[in-house]
Amino acid sequence: MREANISLRIRKFNISNLDRTMKKIYLILGAFLFTLTAMAQKQMSLEDAVLGRYSYLYPRQISQLQWRNNQSLVYLQTDTIWETGVADQQSHALLTTTDLSKIAQGQQIDFAHIGAFRFHTEDEIIFNNGNQISFFNLNSKQFTGKLETPQDGEASDLSPQARAVAYVKGQNLFIQKDGQDIQVTHETQPGVVCGRYVHRREFGIEKGTFWSPSGKYLAFYRKDESMVKDYPLVDFMTRQAEATPVKYPMAGMTSHQVTIGIYNVEEGTTSYLKTAGPDDHYLTNLSWGPDEKYIYLAELNRDQNQMQLNQYLVAEGKKVKTILEESRSTYVEPQHSLVFSKTNNDQFYYWTRNDGWFHLYLYNTQGELIRQLTKGNWEVTEFYGTDANEKYAYIQATKESPLDRHIYRVNLKNGEMTKLDDQAGTHKANFSPSFNYMTDNWSACANPGQTDLRKTNGKLLRTLSKADNTLADYQLGENKIVNLKAADDSTELYGRMILPTNFDPNKKYPAIVYVYGGPHAQLVNNTWHNDANWWFYYMASKGYLMFTVDSRGSANRGQAFEEVIHRQLGVEETKDQMKGIDYLKSLPYVDQNRIGVHGWSFGGFMTLNLMLRQPETFKVGVAGGPVVDWEMYEVMYGERYMDRPQENPDGYSECNMVNHVSTLQGKLMLIHGVQDDTVVMQHSMKFLRACIQQNKQVDFFAYPTHPHNVRGRDRLHLMDKISQYFFDYL
Structure with a gap:
C-alpha cells in the first residue's frame, strides 16, 4: 500500500508538471498565432481611411430597393431591375439595360444605362439620367414620354x-x-x-x-x-x-x-x-x-x-x-411641413418640439388640438405616415436610447406604441403603399448593414440583403461607447473611444479629441463602428487614442439639452468636453501631457475654445474652417443661437475667439478653404492678425479652390496635413 501511494504521488506530480508545461506551450503558441494573425491583417492606410470610406470600403447592399406595389419589391443589380415578391423569395428579371436601350433607340430617346429610377405607379417607371427624365410603361414595354432640361438648367x-x-x-x-x-x-x-x-x-x-x-x-x-x-x-x-x-x-x-x-x-x-x-x-x-x-x-x-x-x-x-x-x-x-390626414382634409399631423421634444400632434384646420400622439423624454426623428384607415402612425424615434433609432407603430386613438424591430442599432423603414409591410434597413456597431422584410406588426419575414464586413481584413483599435455626466452633474452624455491598435494597458498613449459639439449634429450613434470616421482608425494604427463626446448643444436630445448654448456658444459645450477630458485623465494609459483636439466648422470653433479656454490641457490643435467671431457668421443660424449682436454684446464678446488669443500655449494650426461661403475666410484672417499682434505663433494652411469642405482627392492631402501635424507635435 505504501509503495502504491508513493507511485500515485509520483504520477500526480508528473501529470501536474505536464499540465503546467502544456499551459506554457499553449500560451506561447496562442501568443505566436495571435501575432501571426495580427501580422496577416491589414493596417488602415490614409488612402483607405479617406478614399476608401465611401468607395471600396463602403458596405454595399442591393441598390435602389423600393416597393412596386403592396406585394412586390424591385431593386437594381448588374444593369438589371429585379423583382421579388413578399411571399415569393425568388427574384426574376423585370428589365435590363440592353432591352431598354433597344426600345429607347426606336423611340429617339437617349438611354445608355438605367441610372436612377423610381416607380410612379406599379406599371410606370420614371428614369432620371442626367438632364433627361423618361417615362416607361411596363405593360406596353414602351417609353411614353420624356422631359429634357437644358445643360445649364439647375x-x-x-x-x-x-x-x-x-x-x-x-x-x-x-x-x-x-x-x-x-x-x-x-x-x-x-x-x-x-x-x-x-x-x-x-x-x-x-x-x-x-x-x-x-x-x-x-x-x-x-x-x-x-x-x-x-x-x-x-x-x-x-x-x-x-x-x-x-x-x-x-x-x-x-x-x-x-x-x-x-x-x-x-x-x-x-x-x-x-x-x-x-x-x-x-x-x-x-x-x-x-x-x-x-x-x-x-x-x-x-x-x-x-x-x-x-x-x-x-x-x-x-x-x-x-x-x-x-x-x-x-x-x-x-423644420417640418404639415402632413394631411388621408381620411379628413381638415386635419393634419404636426411634428414639432412644442413640449420641448420633437413629437407628433393631430390638429384640425381651425387650429384645435385634437390630441398629442407621442409623448416622452425622447424624440421622433422621422414620421413615415399612416395606414389608409389611419388606425396607426409609423415613426422612427430615440425612445430606447439616444444612440439608437427604432421603428414604432403608434395607435392613433390611445397612443400605444409597438416597436417593430428587434435588434439594437439604427433602423430606417420603407413602407409598402398599404403600410402592411416594410423594409427595415439597419446597422449597428458590429453590423455593417442589412435589410429585413417585416410585416407592420413587427413579424420578421426574411432578410433581403446583408452587407459584407469590408473591414474584416483590417487590424483595428477597439471601439467602445462610454457614458459620462455633463458639467451640470446630472445630464448623461455619450462618448466614443477608439484604443490604439495592439493596445497595451501598461503603456501611455497620446489622445486626440475629435469635436463638433454644436446643433444639428450627433457624432456618436449605434451604427456600424459607432459612426466612427475611418481616419480615427488610421490614427489609432499610429498609436493614438481617439475620443469624441456629444456635448450639450448637439442634436436629438430635446430642446433643453440643445438650448443650454443660447447666447453663449462654446461656453457650456467646452465645460462638457472637459468632463470627457476628466474621464481620459482617469485612465492610466492616457498620457495627460499629450492631448490634442481637432474639429471642423463648429468643431473648428470648439477646437479654438478648448485650446484657448483650457490651454494647460491641450498640447496640439487643428481647427478647420473655424467660426472665430459670431458677428461675422450668417444671420439665420447666428441670430437663432446668439440673438443679434446689439442685443447680446457680452455674449458675442465672450464667444469671440480673438478675445482669448492671449491664453494660447500649445501648437495650433488653422485650415481654411479660400472659396468658403459658409464660414468666410475673414474668420481665420482676423484670428491670425490677433496672433501676430500678440506675438503668438500659429500655423495656417489654405485650400485655394475649395469652399467650406475639402472634398475629392484633395481631401487626402488635407487629412495627410492634419495627421502629420499631430505626428510632429503631439
Whole structure:
C-alpha cells in the first residue's frame, strides 16, 4: 500500500508538471498565432481611411430597393431591375439595360444605362439620367414620354402627375411640359432669383419649388438679395484673379427678402401670397392643402422666437387665418411641413418640439388640438405616415436610447406604441403603399448593414440583403461607447473611444479629441463602428487614442439639452468636453501631457475654445474652417443661437475667439478653404492678425479652390496635413 501511494504521488506530480508545461506551450503558441494573425491583417492606410470610406470600403447592399406595389419589391443589380415578391423569395428579371436601350433607340430617346429610377405607379417607371427624365410603361414595354432640361438648367423638380419638370436657369424659373419650355418668371434686377432655396437652407428648407398634389400649381420662392451687401470672394486660379462675390448677410445686418409665388400651369398666370409683417421675416415649411385650395406657411419673425402657422387662399394669395402659434424665450425652429390626414382634409399631423421634444400632434384646420400622439423624454426623428384607415402612425424615434433609432407603430386613438424591430442599432423603414409591410434597413456597431422584410406588426419575414464586413481584413483599435455626466452633474452624455491598435494597458498613449459639439449634429450613434470616421482608425494604427463626446448643444436630445448654448456658444459645450477630458485623465494609459483636439466648422470653433479656454490641457490643435467671431457668421443660424449682436454684446464678446488669443500655449494650426461661403475666410484672417499682434505663433494652411469642405482627392492631402501635424507635435 505504501509503495502504491508513493507511485500515485509520483504520477500526480508528473501529470501536474505536464499540465503546467502544456499551459506554457499553449500560451506561447496562442501568443505566436495571435501575432501571426495580427501580422496577416491589414493596417488602415490614409488612402483607405479617406478614399476608401465611401468607395471600396463602403458596405454595399442591393441598390435602389423600393416597393412596386403592396406585394412586390424591385431593386437594381448588374444593369438589371429585379423583382421579388413578399411571399415569393425568388427574384426574376423585370428589365435590363440592353432591352431598354433597344426600345429607347426606336423611340429617339437617349438611354445608355438605367441610372436612377423610381416607380410612379406599379406599371410606370420614371428614369432620371442626367438632364433627361423618361417615362416607361411596363405593360406596353414602351417609353411614353420624356422631359429634357437644358445643360445649364439647375434645381430640377419633377411633378409626375403634371408630366412636367421645373428648373432654374440664371435668375429665372422655367417649366418643361409637352415638349415646350415655359418661362415662369422674368427677373432682370441683379440680386433677385426665383425657384431656389432661401434662408441659407435653415428651417428644413432644401429646395425652392413646391408642386401641388395634382401638378396644377407650382409654388416657388422669390429671393431678393439686392439689399444685401456683396461679400468678396476671389478666384485665384484665373490668369488674373477674379472677384466672385456672394450675398452673405451677417448677424445683425440687413437680410434678404423672400416672397412666395404661385404659378397656375393651366392658365399660365402667376400670383403672390400676401404675407404681412417685416420684410426680413422667414417663410418656411410650405405645405399644400389636399384640395389645392389652400397653402399653409410657417412664418417666423427675425428674432426667431415667435412662429405663426398661417393659411392662405391659393386663388387670391390672401391670408385666411392663423391656425396656431408657438413662442419661446429662446428660439422656435420649425423644420417640418404639415402632413394631411388621408381620411379628413381638415386635419393634419404636426411634428414639432412644442413640449420641448420633437413629437407628433393631430390638429384640425381651425387650429384645435385634437390630441398629442407621442409623448416622452425622447424624440421622433422621422414620421413615415399612416395606414389608409389611419388606425396607426409609423415613426422612427430615440425612445430606447439616444444612440439608437427604432421603428414604432403608434395607435392613433390611445397612443400605444409597438416597436417593430428587434435588434439594437439604427433602423430606417420603407413602407409598402398599404403600410402592411416594410423594409427595415439597419446597422449597428458590429453590423455593417442589412435589410429585413417585416410585416407592420413587427413579424420578421426574411432578410433581403446583408452587407459584407469590408473591414474584416483590417487590424483595428477597439471601439467602445462610454457614458459620462455633463458639467451640470446630472445630464448623461455619450462618448466614443477608439484604443490604439495592439493596445497595451501598461503603456501611455497620446489622445486626440475629435469635436463638433454644436446643433444639428450627433457624432456618436449605434451604427456600424459607432459612426466612427475611418481616419480615427488610421490614427489609432499610429498609436493614438481617439475620443469624441456629444456635448450639450448637439442634436436629438430635446430642446433643453440643445438650448443650454443660447447666447453663449462654446461656453457650456467646452465645460462638457472637459468632463470627457476628466474621464481620459482617469485612465492610466492616457498620457495627460499629450492631448490634442481637432474639429471642423463648429468643431473648428470648439477646437479654438478648448485650446484657448483650457490651454494647460491641450498640447496640439487643428481647427478647420473655424467660426472665430459670431458677428461675422450668417444671420439665420447666428441670430437663432446668439440673438443679434446689439442685443447680446457680452455674449458675442465672450464667444469671440480673438478675445482669448492671449491664453494660447500649445501648437495650433488653422485650415481654411479660400472659396468658403459658409464660414468666410475673414474668420481665420482676423484670428491670425490677433496672433501676430500678440506675438503668438500659429500655423495656417489654405485650400485655394475649395469652399467650406475639402472634398475629392484633395481631401487626402488635407487629412495627410492634419495627421502629420499631430505626428510632429503631439
